[in-house]
Structures are given as C-alpha cells and as structure tokens.
Amino acid sequence: SYGLTQSPSVSVSPGQTARITCSGDALPKQYTYWYQQKAGQAPVLVIYKDMGRPSGIPERFSGSSSGTTVTLTISGVQEEDEADYYCQSPDSSGTFVVFGGGTKLTVL
Amino acid sequence: VHLVESGGGLVQPGGSLRLSCTASGFMFSTFGMHWVRQAPGKGLEWVALIWFDGDNKYYADSVRGRFTISRDNSKNTLFLQMNSLRADDTAVYYCARVSLDYGDNSLDLWGQGTLVTVSS
Numbered sequence: 001s002y003g004l005t006q007s008p009s010v011s012v013s014p015g016q017t018a019r020i021t022c023s024g025d026a027l028p029k030q031y032t033y034w035y036q037q038k039a040g041q042a043p044v045l046v047i048y049k050d051m052g053r054p055s056g057i058p059e060r061f062s063g064s065s066s067g068t069t070v071t072l073t074i075s076g077v078q079e080e081d082e083a084d085y086y087c088q089s090p091d092s093s094g095t096f097v098v099f100g101g102g103t104k105l106t107v108l
Numbered sequence: 109v110h111l112v113e114s115g116g117g118l119v120q121p122g123g124s125l126r127l128s129c130t131a132s133g134f135m136f137s138t139f140g141m142h143w144v145r146q147a148p149g150k151g152l153e154w155v156a157l158i159w160f161d162g163d164n165k166y167y168a169d170s171v172r173g174r175f176t177i178s179r180d181n182s183k184n185t186l187f188l189q190m191n192s193l194r195a196d197d198t199a200v201y202y203c204a205r206v207s208l209d210y211g212d213n214s215l216d217l218w219g220q221g222t223l224v225t226v227s228s
Contacts, residue, residue: 001169033214035152042202042218043152048210086152090213095166097142097154097213 002026002091004100011106018074020103022087025068030089032070034063037102038083046085047072074105082107109133109217111203116222123193123226129186129203129219137161137181140206142215143188145199145224155201156188171197193226200224 004024012018022032034047045054047063050070060075074081087100115127129141143155156177157166165177176189186203200221207216 031211031213033211035215037152042220043204043215044218045207045210045214045216048207048214048216052210054210054216084151088152088214094213096168097144097157097215099144099152099154102151 002096002098004087004089004098006085006087006100006103008101009104009106011108012077013108014079015076018077018081018105020072020074020085020105021069022072022089022100023069024089024098024100026092027065027068027070027089029092030094032063032065032087032089034061034072035086035088036081036083037086043086077105077107079107081105111205111217111219113201113203113219113222116201116224118225118227119193120228121194121226124189124191125193125224127188127190127201127203127222127224129188131184131186131205134205134217136184139208140212141177141179141186142204142206143175143177143186144202144204144215144218145197146202146221147196147199150199153199157206158186160206190224193224195226198224198226 031049035043037043050065051063174192202221204215205217207214
C-alpha cells in the first residue's frame with residue numbers, strides 16, 4: 001500500500017531553522033498537508049495544499065514542494081514548537097487518506 | 109466549534125464497541141467526517157471517512173469488514189461501530205472534520221480523542 005516517508009527526528013536550537021521532509025511517489029500529483037501534535041493533545045493543521053497557512057498559524061511555519069518530496073520549514077524555532085509533525089496526503093486515487101510516520105522535533 | 113468523542117473503554121478481544129463524536133458550533137450536516145487513531149507511542153493512522161450526506165464511506169484495509177462508520181445529521185453525531193476487536197486496535201480514536209476552507213483532503217478540526225483498550 002502507498003506510504004509517506006518522514007525522518008524520525010529533527011533537533012534544533014531556539015532561533016534556528018528546522019526542516020522536516022516527507023517523501024511519496026504520488027506527491028507530484030496530490031497536495032500535502034502538515035499537522036502539529038504536541039504531547040497529550042490532538043493534531044492541529046499547520047500547512048494546507050503544500051504551502052498554505054491556516055488562519056492563526058504563525059508566519060514562521062511554511063511549506064514547499066519539489067517532485068516527490070515536500071518540506072515543512074519552521075523559521076526561528078521557538079520552544080513551543082517542540083512537537084510531533086505529520087505529513088498527510090491522499091493516495092494516487094485521491095480517495096484514501098495517508099499519514100507519514102511522523103517526525104519528532106526537539107528544541108534543544 | 110467543537111468535536112467531543114465518547115464511548116471508549118476496555119473491551120476483550122473479539123468484542124464490540126461503539127464510539128460517538130458529537131459536533132457543536134458548526135453545520136455538521138455539510139461536512140465530511142473522518143476517524144483517525146493513534147496507538148500508544150505511535151503515529152496517526154487513518155481509519156474511515158464518511159461524506160456529508162452519509163452516501164459514501166471509505167475504510168482503511170486494517171479495519172474494512174470489522175468497523176462501520178455512520179452519522180446522524182439530525183443529532184450532529186458521528187459513529188464508529190467496531191466489531192471483532194483485536195489487541196492491535198488499541199488506540200486513541202479521534203474524529204476529525206473535512207475542511208471546506210483548506211482543501212477537502214485536509215482535516216481542520218479534531219476532537220480530544222477517546223481511548224480504546226482491547227485486552228483480556
């Protein structure tokens with residue numbers, strides 16, 4: 001079955017830039033969405049359609065896409081950004097939802 | 109604008125459980141709805157989707173034939189009937205709303221989740 005691949009962890013110091021990638025064969029044809037999940041909380045949508053930012057999400061969150069890889073970039077990371085981040089995209093049929101395995105962002 | 113899940117608990121392998129998700133603050137009947145689960149210490153796993161009118165339903169391979177998603181728009185409530193439960197169904201189950209603003213493949217509102225534990 002179709003899968004999205006994320007690196008398990010990323011560590012950065014406060015104020016630095018964190019980049020979290022997600023790879024999948026169908027990504028050139030389908031939009032990707034990113035979710036932030038803090039410990040003990042429900043996920044929150046932080047990026048939609050590869051690079052859109054929902055209302056209320058800080059400007060330091062941005063997204064980009066190139067071929068089969070999409071990237072979530074957090075510029076000027078703050079301690080409150082420490083969380084698990086998941087990419088999500090439909091499969092090639094556009095019907096079934098697929099999540100990446102998640103990336104744990106640690107702010108040193 | 110809220111989603112509140114209920115119905116989780118401890119159930120024996122082979123047993124059944126029915127989860128509910130009650131919506132408030134928005135027009136529930138115009139939104140598709142998902143169930144997503146998260147096993148302890150693991151990532152998110154999509155479970156099922158139902159269209160706004162209940163006419164179309166989709167399931168992950170891992171639950172197809174055992175779980176049934178349904179909704180009652182008159183009561184603003186989403187359901188997940190879970191039968192033939194197995195230990196690997198143990199997870200927090202979230203309901204989530206299909207976004208109308210950010211793309212109909214995104215989930216823009218999530219409940220707080222309800223824990224289902226399958227164990228003897």
